[in-house]
Amino acid sequence: MVVKDIIFLILICLIFPKTIYAYLDPGTGSYIAQIIVASLLGVSYLVTNSRKKIKTFFAGLFSKLQRGKKNNDRQH
Amino acid sequence: MTDNIRIVSSSFRDPSGFVFLYKNRLYRQVNKTYAEHYDFLIKSGLYETLVRRKLLIAHKEVDVKYNQLDSKAYRIIKPAVIPFISYPYEWSFSQLKDAALVTLEIQKIALRHGMSLKDASAYNIQFYEGRPVLIDTLSFEKYEKGEPWVAYRQFCQHFVAPLALMSYKDLRLNQLFRIFIDGIPLDLASKLLSWQSRLAPSLLFHIHLHAKVQKYFSNKNTGAKKIRLDNKSLWRIIKSLEMTVSGFKLRERETEWSDYYTKTNYSSIAFAHKKEVVSGWLKKIKPKTVWDLGANVGVFSRLASKIGSQVISFDADPLAVEQNYLRCKEQREKKILPLLIDLTNPSPGIGWENKERMSLFGRGPADAVLALALVHHLAISNNVPFIKIADFFSKICSSLIIEFVPKNDSQVQRLLATRKDIFCNYKQEVFESEFQKYFTILKLTKIKDSERVLYLMKKRSG
Structure with a gap:
């Protein structure tokens, strides 16, 4: 699935909420919708996960710095 | 001599088999075309697990001799009888919600056994001894690695859309089931739901975006069958649906204890x-x-x-x-x-x-x-x-x-x-x-x- 298509669909979903009456076969679209939704869920999972990782990284870094500072203080 | 069997009119669509009455007893014929899946259902232990957990109606294999349509028959099974058949337009909000959660639970167990639900129809769920159970034993098929969930559309139409409408708009909207026998069309649900509902990611994905994608691809040759969905993504879809359904609540003023x-x-x-x-x-x-x-x-x-x-x-x-x-x-x-x-x-x-x-x-x-x-x-x-x-x-x-x-x-x-x-x-x-x-x-x-x-x-x- 092309990223452009996905972004386009999300945008039209948000900007033009009104639908047009038309006969359509929902089967094919649902198949693809599932792929798109799965990708989006994957992206949101990645974002949440990376946010957590970044937080943990900075929290670790911060505590390391704190510890280093304390050690330095003790040495002086 | 012809034996009088009467095919139950709700089961004619499924090529895997059908339900019939014979001498006033209810049976289900499993067709030869479904034999591979039926055997796998039993051998994989899925049937036993689901019956033990009271999620699927139990059955016995029987040896019934009758003349009509016999050449297609692989097995005849005799399921436990549901005392009263009811339909989603007769259920309350929590009945439909419980039926949805049971369907997803069954799908999760099926996937762990190498099978998947090919239908997610609300009509396949019935209330038996106070609990929602799956009555269609022939709803399972062997899961091919990389296949998306074929019943995703049906699940959204039969459960997500009506529950969203009942939860966000009005409790009486499950009556749309009476008009739309295969669940509420997603474009209609999308139109009926308020604009703000697009801000809830679950509804944005499973209803609004889903409806738009259906429309967008309705006249395009997509070669959709080549598209694969890896195992992780499939589980993500199922879990997201589960979270969506669990999150549906009646509005506060409707939950006040009525006097x-x-x-x-x-x-x-x-x-x-x-x-x-x-x-x-x-x-x-x-x-x-x-x-x-x-x-x-x-x-x-x-x-x-x-x-x-x-x-x-x-x-x-x-x-x-x-x-x-x-x-x-x-x-x-x-x-x-x-x-x-x-x-x-x-x-x-x-x-x-x-x-x-x-x-x-x-x-x-x-x-x-x-x-x-x-x-x-x-x-x-x-x-x-x-x-x-x-x-x-x-x-x-x-x-x-x-x-x-x-x-x-x-x-x-x-x-x-x-x-x-x-x-x-x-x-x-x-x-x-x-x-x-x-x-x-x-x-x-x-x-x-x-x-x-x-x-x-x-x-x-x-």
């Missing part, structure tokens, strides 16, 4: 006496099946279930049905099924040839009907003459416990407050004479500390 029984004009003496009389009569007639019409939250249905009757507890108020169901669930009540039915417009036969889903009449009659504090609603609010009510009741039961509410009763006066009193025939003697054309009055008791009268009637034969 149904405090709204009545009964004194505690009258109410206790009414319960005592009804209970005594039920013990006397010992009905196997009872339809409690206008059951409210099911106080009198419980009297019938206590003596062992299988009770269907009907009401036209979706909140009363909801409260009744939640109480049944809390008390692990196995013999009561609360359902939403408007007696002035009961469920018709719908679907192919109007036969796929049965009418209310088609699912009767019951041994006994309870019609308590109901007649004035039918006769006065809905202008139904006594003779019509008696005729209707005579078609759905053999014993009738009915309450007559006289005109001077404050509840009747309340109904008459905003309309002209054109009901000169609304009198106890007219009520009795009209009902006696269809029933014999066996007992009559005036309720203590009240003007109301209870009758025990027996349907006239012939």
Whole structure:
């Protein structure tokens, strides 16, 4: 699935909420919708996960710095 | 000699097999084309797991000999019989929600056993001993690695869309099921939901975006079958659906405990006496099946279930049905099924040839009907003459416990407050004479500390 298509669909979903009456076969679209939704869920999972990782990284870094500072203080 | 089998009209679509009646017993034929999947269902241990967890109806393989259509048959199975078939347009919010969660639970277990649900129809779920169970044993197919969930669309139409509409807009919108037999079209659900619902990611994905994608690809050759969905992504979809369904709640003002029984004009003496009389009569007639019409939250249905009757507890108020169901669930009540039915417009036969889903009449009659504090609603609010009510009741039961509410009763006066009193025939003697054309009055008791009268009637034969 092309990223452009996905972004386009999300945008039209948000900007033009009104639908047009038309006969359509929902089967094919649902198949693809599932792929798109799965990708989006994957992206949101990645974002949440990376946010957590970044937080943990900075929290670790911060505590390391704190510890280093304390050690330095003790040495002086 | 031809054996008389009658194919049940709800199962003709599935090429894997069909349900039929033979010598008044219910069977399911498994076709040879489905043999591989059926064998896998049994061998993989999926069937055993689901039955043990009371998620799938149990069956026995039987050796029934009949002539018709035999060449296609691989196995004949005899499933446990569901006492009363009900439909999603007759369920309350929590009944539909529980049916949805059971469907997803089954799908998760199936995937762990290397199978997947090929259907996610709400009609495949029935309430059995108070719990939603899958009744279509042939709903499973071997899962091919990389395949998306083929029943995703159906799940969204049968569960996500109606639950979202009931939760975000109005509890009565599950009635759309009566018009759209394959669930609520997602473009319609998307249009009916408010703009703000797009801000909830679950609804944005499974309804709004889903509907848009359906439309976008409706006239494009996509070669969709080549598209694969890895295992992680498939599980993400299932879990997201589970979170979406679990997150649906009734709006606060709808969850307030309705003061149904405090709204009545009964004194505690009258109410206790009414319960005592009804209970005594039920013990006397010992009905196997009872339809409690206008059951409210099911106080009198419980009297019938206590003596062992299988009770269907009907009401036209979706909140009363909801409260009744939640109480049944809390008390692990196995013999009561609360359902939403408007007696002035009961469920018709719908679907192919109007036969796929049965009418209310088609699912009767019951041994006994309870019609308590109901007649004035039918006769006065809905202008139904006594003779019509008696005729209707005579078609759905053999014993009738009915309450007559006289005109001077404050509840009747309340109904008459905003309309002209054109009901000169609304009198106890007219009520009795009209009902006696269809029933014999066996007992009559005036309720203590009240003007109301209870009758025990027996349907006239012939």
